[in-house]
Amino acid sequence: MIKRRPLVAGNWKMNGVKASIAEFGRICEGYDHALRAKVDLLVAPPATLLSTLAVVALGSRIAIAGQDCHPKPNGAHTGDLSAEMVADTGASAVIVGHSERRADHGETDARVSAKVEAAWSAGLTAIVCIGESRDEHIAGRTLQVVRHQLTASLPEGVTGADTVIAYEPIWAIGTGLTPTTHDIAEVHKAMRHALVARFGAQAQAVRLLYGGSVKPENAGEILGIADVDGALVGGASLKADTFLPIARAYL
């Protein structure tokens, strides 16, 4: 039986300017010996803060991640960042396929899969987001949608060392709504089953995060669910006072 180390990841989305560096410093200070012994912590700031936070994080053992990367290594792609550029900032991971990028930038599963390969080529861990819409949830199609996205958004060769999966029901993001613990457990069990069926026993080491309105108030319940190996946190990751208590659910 593989033991997976929990991961609490904060996605700052399009939030954060130079004044936010002090808040990140508070997160680093709060990631004390007791927390470090139990849980990995990661913050994905906007691209403008990647290099700076990577320096501030030195010595804290907090990992830094990009929020996206382009599938190509370089070229005429104005405004985009290659995976190599993300890695060059000092980041060790990159989020790909977040539902906000799928919606805002028309990203397909195939493109997400190509980004995963680009991330691996640059030595980054890919944090791959999947999740059903509200309509799909209401129609009872959650497992079907998640299994399909999992298949189509992942290239061959996934291991626990290079890939993290984040299940984020779109209707739960930033809404204060969360699925029942039963529903989260069912989805995570189905994801684990699908990963092991495709990638073999090594997929037992892939961490499966839940994301969508995770707060200090519900963290204990959600992070206690079988096969939930951590959380991808949006709004609550912007402040040390709300981010650290989520990680402390593991103490």
Ligand SMILES: O=C[C@H](O)COP(=O)(O)O
């Ligand atoms: O990437 C993070 C998720 O989209 C969750 O965001 P939220 O915690 O603000 O609901």
